Amino acid sequence: MKAIIIAILLACLVAPIYAQTVPVKGTIKGVIIDSAKNTPLGYATIALVDAETKKPVKSGLSKDNGSFELDGLPLKPYLLNVISVGYQTKTIPADGLKIDKANIDLGKIVLGSSTSQLNEVKVTASKPLVKQEIDRVSYDVQADPDSKAQTAMDMLKKVPLVSVDGDDNIQLQGSGSYKIFINGKPSQMLANNPKDILKSMPATNILKIEVITTPPAKYDAEGLAGIINIITSKTADDGYNGSITARYNFPWGPNLNLTGTMKQGKFGISGYIGGGGRPWVTTNSANERQTYAPVSDFLQYGSNSTKGKFVYSSVELSYEIDTLNLLTGSIEYDKGRFDQNQDRLTRFTSEDPNALPQSYRLLNNGGFGWDETDLSLNYQLGFKRDKKQLLTASYQYTYFSNENHSDISTVDRVNYNSPDNNQQNNAGTRQHTLQLDYVHPLKQLTIEAGAKGIFRKNFSNSDVENLTNVNGQDIFVEDPTLSNDFNYHQNVYSLYNSYTYKAGSWTLKGGARMEHTHVDANFITDGSSLNRDYTNVIPSISVMRNFSKNQSLTFGFTNRLERPGIWQLNPFVDRSNPQIVNTGNPNLHAVLSHLFELTYNKSGIGNISAKLSYMYTNNSIVSVTKLISDTLSETTYDNVGKYKTARLNINGSYPLTKKLNANFNAALFYVWIKGTYNGEFYSNEGPRTTSNVSATYKPGNDWTIGANYGYNSHLIWLQGGSNHYMYSSLSLSKVLLNKKLTITGVVNNPTQKHYTYTQFTSTPDFYQANTQYQIYRTFAVSLNYKFGKLSSDIKKNQRSINNDDVSKQ
The missing domain is CATH 2.60.40.10 (Immunoglobulins)
Structure with a gap:
């Protein structure tokens, strides 16, 4: 009892002391x-x-x-x-x-709004690279120090949910079916030739890269995995500003780029123009094929040299008639031309006693090029009731062509009798688009509706000439059995309606899009035709819940379409490598996918986002290869893939110190794919991973040091896959002349001079692989100079045409 009384007295004494x-x-x-x-x-x-x-x-x-x-x-x-x-x-x-x-x-x-930067407070913080929104994630390219000397392709390697393999093939959420936009509009240039264009485009032109994983109903339904939107347009003010960037990459050559904006009264203009050239660069490659019945070996090794030049430009104009009427337009022009020389030593052996061993040197002197023109005009009508209430009418014309030719000859022949030949193909698209959009805002609800018509003509004209002896003279004579002319008309009519509702910590975005497609194809060479109609209703829904401490949880669901593009439909048979041929399939059908995703995001001093997604498709368009003979294989496309993928993606950033900031992006996903082709059933599955880690260190106001490392595991295809892929870079930037001049140097893959990347096909009948021996260690240096002074924003249409309805390459 005494002990209890003492304990109570001590507690009474300690309590007020503790409280103080x-x-x-x-x-x-x-x-x-x-x-x-x-x-x-x-x-x-x-x-x-x-x-x-x-x-x-x-x-x-x-x-x-x-x-x-x-x-x-x-x-x-x-x-x-x-x-x-x-x-x-x-x-x-x-x-x-x-x-x-x-x-x-x-x-x-x-x-209150401000048109100038006030100086009451100076806040020093690292700008976050990644931002999560209800239906998309964006990567701030201008906040990345590497952007001063790198290309758009280099930046894509760092964007969450995007991966780039060793042959510069882009995947979004593990899928090769997606759309690429520039400033919210599709680009035929990127749809048909993304590798060369993105490697040519300087990152200094790009503000940010958006990945739209659950596109709202206002977007066309094309792109199974979503949309990659590259934002380059900048607002202009009264007065003018601009920048000029000179860059040289060793060994890929120079690039010069000029951006500018100007505004005077009601008129504004902004845009960019640039170009570059590539000196002769030589890389090596190898093809191999092994057949099992009979046992044979085909081996081809040689060099590929390319050089070329390119120019690109985009101009946007705006005229504000009055506070409620706005007229805008844009012009885009891109052109490129590359020459290439190939020299390949080929050997073939077989255990079949009736098959003679073959060998020869294959020489291919040819080239490829592209040409795109894009014109658009938009009229926007505002309403006095609410500035966000808008009616927009838009028109767009697009022309794109892609031309390639090959002059093929063989020397040092042993038991090889195929004739020398010339082949050329010019394929492309002409399209007209009309669109009407209406936005009606209420207190907590925003209603959107619209209609659209796309009138598209795809074309392909190809010719093959064989070297033939006529009257004792060797001349090239057209081979009508190998030539082909092809027209493919595709009209798409669509209606959409969507709703965005905000109430407290909840945001809901939902809607539906109906698209009717009419296809009319004409095979001019053989006189056959194809007619097809189909209608799709595409739902989409996103729900976001905000929590305390800047946290949010988002659920999304949508269906997406993939319509085959001209490069997949094109029946032209590419025989530039006569024993490994490639062709398209004009009988391809559209593909429908189903995508579910759940995203957690937390922002503040550091940012972290985790996305869990699942996508499945029943009739995917996949690349397939069959053996025609022991000396010949054919690769084409077919609707034979049943594809499923489950994916977990985690990305974030954190300022380790006031001067050091770290960013990371990692994905782990499992792929299942199966299908039947050429009488054989194939099934392939397995885990994949992609990751990227970068750090930025600013020792002072004028210096920036950057480091970057990425790893992508092997690809998984219906009939095969690839090996893994790694990349890294180091950068150093210095700002001079009152922050008007920036000098940047970058070394890519400093520890590895060359890289071997292999893509393979494995079937019960044969194994075939292509290996590229790439130049991996490269150096780039750039000078960026800014000039001009601005004071007020340019006005732009809030709705414009987005033709995201056809498959990318």
């Missing part, structure tokens, strides 16, 4: 309001500093509803700084924290 030693913490909260719209302002930066020392204490972001809360604060006077791009920075005293008043509610804090 545990400090009381305070909380400051409020709501940020846009003064012009009188609506909550989300994602404004809230920076709290000590009122006496002026040292930073705590920071955060306002939520979608404008609210913020900073807790765990010592009881002392503070200054609260509210910063948001395009608004005047506001500083508010917060000196009322006391023991008897540990919580302060500052109420509504109203921010």
